[in-house]
Amino acid sequence: QAEAQAKAKKEEANKVQPPIVAKAEVPKKGLKKEGKPYNLSNISLIEAKEKAMVVLTLNPLDGNFEFKEGIESRQGKEWLKLLLKPVIRKTEKTMKFKSGFIGDIVVEDDAPESVVYVYIELIPGKVTYDVARLKNSVIVTVARP
Incomplete structure (x- = not known):
């Protein structure tokens, strides 16, 4: 009888086990949080002799804020274009500064895309x-080379 039990254990050990399939977990780091958009609350200008700084103030920023910049020609003038996402405008639409x-x-x-x-x-x-980007601001520095 002991021999039969040993033989049964040996056969059980030799059986091919079906593979265990585990569900793949999505890494939490790779997912962006879809939170509330940030508020663009203030735009200010600081000017020195050789450069000017435009400071765009937003409410506290975390990881899902992004911006892009580029030069665009509009109305026969050169414009620096900033895309801020996800952001809602809480400022005036047009501002005039006396600057060199x-x-x-x-x-x-x-608004539907939360892009400014x-x-x-x-x-x-x-x-x-x-x-x-510096803390809760996006700073644009314009200077003469």
């Missing part, structure tokens, strides 16, 4: 620009 580097600032929003476009008119002449 920038002219008007126009803010357009695409900020157009900064660049005064003619050679200028360079840099766009950076």
